[in-house]
Amino acid sequence: MNPVITAFKASPDRGRGLARDMQVRWALEEVGQPYDVRLVTFAEMKEFAHRAIHPFGQIPTFEDGGLALFESGAIVLRIAEQHSGLLPADPDARSRAIMWMFAAQATLQPPIVEFGMAMILERDKPWFEARQPMLEQRVRDRLAELSDRLGDADWLDGAFSAGDLMMVTVLRRLGSSGLVEAYPKLAAYVARAEARPAWQRAFEDQRAVFEASGG
Numbered sequence: 001m002n003p004v005i006t007a008f009k010a011s012p013d014r015g016r017g018l019a020r021d022m023q024v025r026w027a028l029e030e031v032g033q034p035y036d037v038r039l040v041t042f043a044e045m046k047e048f049a050h051r052a053i054h055p056f057g058q059i060p061t062f063e064d065g066g067l068a069l070f071e072s073g074a075i076v077l078r079i080a081e082q083h084s085g086l087l088p089a090d091p092d093a094r095s096r097a098i099m100w101m102f103a104a105q106a107t108l109q110p111p112i113v114e115f116g117m118a119m120i121l122e123r124d125k126p127w128f129e130a131r132q133p134m135l136e137q138r139v140r141d142r143l144a145e146l147s148d149r150l151g152d153a154d155w156l157d158g159a160f161s162a163g164d165l166m167m168v169t170v171l172r173r174l175g176s177s178g179l180v181e182a183y184p185k186l187a188a189y190v191a192r193a194e195a196r197p198a199w200q201r202a203f204e205d206q207r208a209v210f211e212a213s214g215g
């Protein structure tokens, strides 16, 4: 039996690969593990059956045999631990790859998501004009630091790993803001990841779901 993941039946990202099933699809594609997808509506996500797996009523989830997981980072880590290709064999390098997964989720993602959510939800608020430059600067600070660390390397720590997978996924949340493009090394890093056949298969599969939902 293939593992089963959940994804939006009609994703609000309009097929841009920004919803968090994307990193799970990408990880499964990287390791060559076939999978099935259960598409859920917003209403279905809040029903008891889905909340039994995901207490917060969200996607993605991952079911494999008797195991049910939520949280995209935990799911990607599980996939990386069960298959070769996303975590180095050397224990120290493995810990550093996992460190980068945490850095993506815990250090880069919060300011990036706060900046993006304010753009979407707070444009008409009286505080928007005063607050947004501060949120943008927080993102720029992190991007500059990440760019410095990446330098001219292809990936964050040697070979491509689950750390890069999570980091690129978070950077893509900045979408058309132009912020990633302001750091050419990061823009090239994201482009390198998007050129991976596994990323392209994952992207096309989630895009096909959006097209099928009526676009």
Ligand code: GTB
Pocket (backbone or CB within 6 Å): 011, 012, 013, 014, 018, 019, 020, 021, 042, 045, 057, 058, 059, 060, 070, 071, 072, 073
């Ligand atoms: N920390 C959790 C994880 O990493 O798995 C967060 C999961 C999460 O935020 N899930 C979102 C969800 O189910 C979808 S991905 N939301 C429905 C709800 O809470 O009711 C977040 C997301 C949504 C939309 C866009 N977009 O339109 O661009 C991008 C990302």
